Amino acid sequence: MYYGKKDIDLSAARNDEEFKVNTDNISVEYCDATAAVYARLGDRRAPQIDLRKISEIRLTGHEQKIYLTHSAQSGKTLSLLLGGEALFKPNFTNYQLAIISDNTALTALEAQTPLRATAASDAAFRVTTTATTYKRTIIQALTNAAVMGDATAQYIEITAGTSIILDYSINPAQLYFKNKTAGSNTVINVMGWA
Numbered sequence: 392m393y394y395g396k397k398d399i400d401l402s403a404a405r406n407d408e409e410f411k412v413n414t415d416n417i418s419v420e421y422c423d424a425t426a427a428v429y430a431r432l433g434d435r436r437a438p439q440i441d442l443r444k445i446s447e448i449r450l451t452g453h454e455q456k457i458y459l460t461h462s463a464q465s466g467k468t469l470s471l472l473l474g475g476e477a478l479f480k481p482n483f484t485n486y487q488l489a490i491i492s493d494n495t496a497l498t499a500l501e502a503q504t505p506l507r508a509t510a511a512s513d514a515a516f517r518v519t520t521t522a523t524t525y526k527r528t529i530i531q532a533l534t535n536a537a538v539m540g541d542a543t544a545q546y547i548e549i550t551a552g553t554s555i556i557l558d559y560s561i562n563p564a565q566l567y568f569k570n571k572t573a574g575s576n577t578v579i580n581v582m583g584w585a
Contacts, residue, residue: 395473396420401428404463407435411456416474417448424467431458438553442469444546449558505580506563510537513574515545515567518581522564525583528557533578536571545569551577 395414401424419442422428429439432448435458440448459469508518530539532549539547539555545567549555561583568579 397471397473399459399469399471401461401464401467401469405459405461407431407458407460409456409458412471412473413455414473415449417457418472418474419446419469420472421468421470424461424464424469426462426464428459428461428469431460433457438550505531505582507578507580508568509578510568510570510576512576513570515542515569517564517567518579519564522562524560524562525557526560528561528563528581528583530555530557530566531580531582533580535575535577537568537577537579538571539566539568541565542567549579 397410397412399410422443424443428442430442430448431437431439433456437458439460506518508516510516530549531554532551534551536551537549538545539549542565547555548571549568563581563583566581568577570577
């Protein structure tokens with residue numbers, strides 16, 4: 392259930408401008424920006440996420456602020472729906488993402504053997520072809536940056552040495568990865584709770 396809406400005029404440029412959201416779920420309802428609109432979650436040092444490519448974000452308790460950066464885009468608007476206990480579901484056709492974290496999130500799964508794959512070329516690849524369901528998934532780029540998405544396209548960037556947490560049910564066989572930089576073969580770990 393949504394309980395609030397925040398409309399943000401993109402006409403004036405912003406550089407890590409702080410917005411308090413006081414919620415744990417954000418949905419990008421509308422964004423007609425013609426250039427990137429970046430958000431950082433909880434900290435100005437966090438990685439940037441392009442809100443034109445992500446429509447659902449689930450925040451952890453300490454991330455009650457977002458920081459927006461974008462160029463001046465006259466007449467353009469970003470509309471955010473702010474939810475309470477709602478759990479937003481992914482739609483990888485639109486390249487959605489729950490939350491970005493650093494590698495400290497991996498400590499809970501240290502004993503688990505991850506699904507691992509190394510790019511053999513610049514083509515998209517999967518870490519598994521076996522269908523299963525993970526309720527929560529941690530994806531890590533061990534070496535060299537990668538991009539992630541579905542079989543059609545990969546747009547979500549994973550910087551080398553960092554992780555992405557998908558905090559909802561997914562089938563890891565539907566995730567596709569490829570090298571962010573041609574010729575720099577990435578190594579991907581995928582770990583999850585069944």
